[in-house]
Amino acid sequence: MIGLISATAAGAAARDRLAAAWPERTRVYEGPVGEAVRAAFAQCEQLVCFLATGATVRLLAPLLGDKTADPGVVCVDESGRYAVALVGGHGGGANELAREVGELLAAEPVVTTATDCAGLPGLDTLGLPYEGSVAMVSRALLDGEPVALEAELPWPLPPLPTAAEGAYTIRLTDRAVEAGEREVLLRPPSLVVGVGASKGVPVQEVLGLVEDALRAAGLSARSVAELATVDAKSGEPGIVAAAERLGVPLVTYSAEELAGVEVPNPSGAPLAAVGTPSVAEAAALARGGELLVPKRKSVRADGGPAMATCAVVRRPGRGRLAVVGLGPGARDLLTPRATAELRRAAVLVGLDQYVDQIRDLLRPGTRVLESGLGAEEERARTAVAEARRGHAVALIGSGDAGVYAMASPALAEASDDIDVVGVPGVTAALAAGAILGAPLGHDHVSISLSDLHTPWEVIERRVRAAAEADLVVTFYNPRSRGRDWQLPEALAILAGHREPATPVGVVRNASRPDESSRVTTLGALDPATVDMMTVVTVGNTATRIIAGRMVTPRGYRWQENAQDGAQDGVRGGPQDGTQEEAR
Numbered sequence: 001m002i003g004l005i006s007a008t009a010a011g012a013a014a015r016d017r018l019a020a021a022w023p024e025r026t027r028v029y030e031g032p033v034g035e036a037v038r039a040a041f042a043q044c045e046q047l048v049c050f051l052a053t054g055a056t057v058r059l060l061a062p063l064l065g066d067k068t069a070d071p072g073v074v075c076v077d078e079s080g081r082y083a084v085a086l087v088g089g090h091g092g093g094a095n096e097l098a099r100e101v102g103e104l105l106a107a108e109p110v111v112t113t114a115t116d117c118a119g120l121p122g123l124d125t126l127g128l129p130y131e132g133s134v135a136m137v138s139r140a141l142l143d144g145e146p147v148a149l150e151a152e153l154p155w156p157l158p159p160l161p162t163a164a165e166g167a168y169t170i171r172l173t174d175r176a177v178e179a180g181e182r183e184v185l186l187r188p189p190s191l192v193v194g195v196g197a198s199k200g201v202p203v204q205e206v207l208g209l210v211e212d213a214l215r216a217a218g219l220s221a222r223s224v225a226e227l228a229t230v231d232a233k234s235g236e237p238g239i240v241a242a243a244e245r246l247g248v249p250l251v252t253y254s255a256e257e258l259a260g261v262e263v264p265n266p267s268g269a270p271l272a273a274v275g276t277p278s279v280a281e282a283a284a285l286a287r288g289g290e291l292l293v294p295k296r297k298s299v300r301a302d303g304g305p306a307m308a309t310c311a312v313v314r315r316p317g318r319g320r321l322a323v324v325g326l327g328p329g330a331r332d333l334l335t336p337r338a339t340a341e342l343r344r345a346a347v348l349v350g351l352d353q354y355v356d357q358i359r360d361l362l363r364p365g366t367r368v369l370e371s372g373l374g375a376e377e378e379r380a381r382t383a384v385a386e387a388r389r390g391h392a393v394a395l396i397g398s399g400d401a402g403v404y405a406m407a408s409p410a411l412a413e414a415s416d417d418i419d420v421v422g423v424p425g426v427t428a429a430l431a432a433g434a435i436l437g438a439p440l441g442h443d444h445v446s447i448s449l450s451d452l453h454t455p456w457e458v459i460e461r462r463v464r465a466a467a468e469a470d471l472v473v474t475f476y477n478p479r480s481r482g483r484d485w486q487l488p489e490a491l492a493i494l495a496g497h498r499e500p501a502t503p504v505g506v507v508r509n510a511s512r513p514d515e516s517s518r519v520t521t522l523g524a525l526d527p528a529t530v531d532m533m534t535v536v537t538v539g540n541t542a543t544r545i546i547a548g549r550m551v552t553p554r555g556y557r558w559q560e561n562a563q564d565g566a567q568d569g570v571r572g573g574p575q576d577g578t579q580e581e582a583r
Contacts, residue, residue: 002026002097003040003047003071007033011050014080014105018048021104034059046072046088046097053077053084060087067091074098082110089113090122119343119363121158123170129187129222132179140168140182154390155188155317159346161365174223174314176215189225191292194284194311195239196229196270201307203241209298209308210242217293217312225315226251228283230258232274238308251283258282265295281311289315319387319418323407325400325425326354330511333426334358341423345394349383350406351375354396380409387418399427404448404476428510429474432535435517436505437549439537444472444552449479449486456486463490467497472543472552475536479527487527487536494538495522503539503550506530519550 002025006015019026027044029036033051037059040047049056056075064070064087072092075084083101085094095111102109113122120141123134140147146166151157152173162170169183179185193210214221227243227250229236234252243250255275263285266277276282280295293312300306322341327333342348342361352370362368369382383395383406397405407422414420433440445466451459466473473494478487494502500523507517508531522538530536543552 001044001046003036003044004028004050005033005036005040005047006050007055008050008078010078010080011076014076015048015050018101018104038063041071044071046074046093048074048076048083048097048101049086050076050078053086056086072097074101076101076105076107080105080107083107084110085112090125120365121160121363123184123186126158126186128189130184131187131222132184133182134184136182137168137170137184140166153188153190153314153316154319155190156320156390156392157186157346158344158392159363159365159367174220176218176220187220187222188317189223190314190316191219191224192226192228192284192287192289192313192315193224194228194280194282194313195233195242196279196283196309197233197236197239198307199236201236201238203238203245205298205300206238206242206308206310207245209296209310210246213293213296213310213312219292219312221246224248228253228286230255230270230274230276230279230283233279253283253286257286261285263295264291280309284311284313287315289313317390319390320392320421321383321387321410321414321418322392322394322421322423323401323410324394324396324423325402325405325427326357326396326398327426328399328428328431328511329357329509333431333511335423335425338423338425341394341421342396345392347383347386347391347393348396349379349386349393350396351379354398358396376406377409380406380413383410384413384418387414398425399431400425403427403429403446426511428476428535429537431510432474432505432507432517432537435507435510435515436519436537437546437551439472439503439505439539439543439550439552440474441552441554442472442540442542443469444474446474446476447490448476449490450477450483451486459486460489460493463493467494470497470540470542472540473538475538477532478534478536479530480532484527487530491522491525491527491538498522498538498541500524502541503543503545505537505539505550506534507537508534510535519545519548 004015004019004026006012019028029040041063053075060073067088068091070088070092072088072094073086074094074097075086083098085098087094089095090113095113098109098111123138124130137147141161146163147168147170148166149160149162150169150171155172167182171183172186172188174188174190195206197206224246226248229239229252231252231254233239240250258276258278261282263278263281265281270279271277285291292314295309295311297306298308322345324338324341339361342358343363347367348362349369352372355368355370371379383393387393395406395410399405401407402422429446447462449459500521502522504520504522504525509515539550539552543550
């Protein structure tokens with residue numbers, strides 16, 4: 001919950017805007033400001049104070065305890081110009097909250113945390129448990145001193161400017177080791193503990209067994225990702241409580257699934273009880289991994305029969321491949337999600353000219369693998385291979401990476417051994433359409449005229465089908481020095497089904513500094529004026545030129561009075577084609 005505190009009418013107005021936008025996330029604290037701050041500090045995870053920073057500091061000072069437990073506090077000035085992350089930038093989430101508040105109130109977020117200002121991910125913000133000298137090692141990174149990264153197992157970390165050797169160390173490990181004086185330990189959630197138990201097993205017996213197994217193997221309990229068992233034990237109180245105390249989810253599998261898992265120590269007892277020859281080992285190994293601790297039984301203080309078994313498996317982190325669309329070129333058409341993925345990736349793979357577009361967004365330490373035109377398949381293979389090594393990888397393409405770009409070759413190469421995330425981008429067709437007016441207002445199709453990978457016979461058949469179906473057509477890759485006849489051929493096919501006066505839009509370098517565009521007609525278009533940097537959009541039989549813009553009506557009835565059409569749209573109220581059809 002986010003506590004909201006204000007002292008003046010202006011502050012209350014901004015406070016109420018935030019409360020209205022986040023009704024489920026916020027709580028307004030009324031009354032004397034000092035009392036309100038104390039109450040909110042005790043009851044909320046975060047605070048937004050619409051007060052001067054000095055006043056907020058004085059009110060907070062007696063309340064501050066441990067930065068890992070204190071709420072994050074954002075301070076918004078009286079005029080609403082700035083949202084300052086005042087306390088708990090990382091641990092309390094104040095840095096991110098300042099950005100959210102700034103976006104909502106049109107205020108500038110002010111973040112002074114050193115790592116954020118330097119573009120480095122904070123070691124305490126990686127989503128992993130950590131131990132050791134975070135401040136000291138972070139300062140070394142900021143000062144450019146050599147910091148070694150010792151990753152004992154693959155894990156998709158964000159980029160860190162580390163070296164092969166250094167006086168400071170970041171160690172990624174699930175082993176039960178102590179952090180050195182100049183060392184930070186990062187604990188990946190790499191361990192899965194499989195548990196089997198008799199009915200009525202005490203939680204202390206389950207916890208004691210798990211802790212003993214981890215201790216004997218030299219493993220850290222902070223790297224336990226989940227407890228796993230058979231479905232029949234999903235409600236066993238002792239197992240459920242053990243997962244809760246360890247702070248991990250309880251994952252269950254059917255007896256049939258577990259019976260299909262090969263294990264070193266099958267037994268007749270669980271087969272008779274729940275229908276599988278193994279519970280602990282099979283549940284731990286159900287999704288693969290390395291068996292570190294074979295099945296072991298609990299030892300009861302009263303000498304009675306064991307009621308619990310467990311096994312421990314190490315499951316290395318899966319590599320992550322983000323296929324990112326950069327949009328048509330303008331920075332303000334690059335989506336926030338794409339920017340976040342670029343900053344998350346430890347390895348960036350892309351065409352050299354696209355890398356140049358976004359190089360300034362990359363974090364220090366990002367490894368860039370760039371190549372020239374014609375190496376698309378090589379880039380796809382490289383990106384997948386890097387992800388298989390356990391890295392966080394971004395593979396970039398212009399427009400939307402799934403439209404005539406890198407997603408299809410990459411996903412054809414990838415298997416289910418890595419995680420794949422698609423990040424959509426603004427396509428060239430959409431960018432050109434926005435410049436031309438509204439040429440894509442009804443059914444439309446995009447066709448690439450490049451026959452480097454697709455036989456011309458196939459392309460020609462598709463153009464002919466689009467012509468006969470009266471679809472608006474956007475041509476990608478329309479013409480190059482080595483391919484100068486395909487566009488005239490395609491236009492001739494369309495001309496067999498459309499009048500010479502059919503509107504045609506030609507946009508070159510959409511959204512880039514040297515953008516140019518024009519609206520002409522099917523009969524007047526000179527293919528020689530088109531090149532590979534151009535998108536050509538040919539209207540259908542209903543497309544019109546209105547005030548120099550291409551417009552394709554949303555329906556099949558062309559409304560001669562544009563004002564009537566606008567009013568009809570207001571009365572109908574749909575915002576997109578899906579709603580129109582639903583109505």
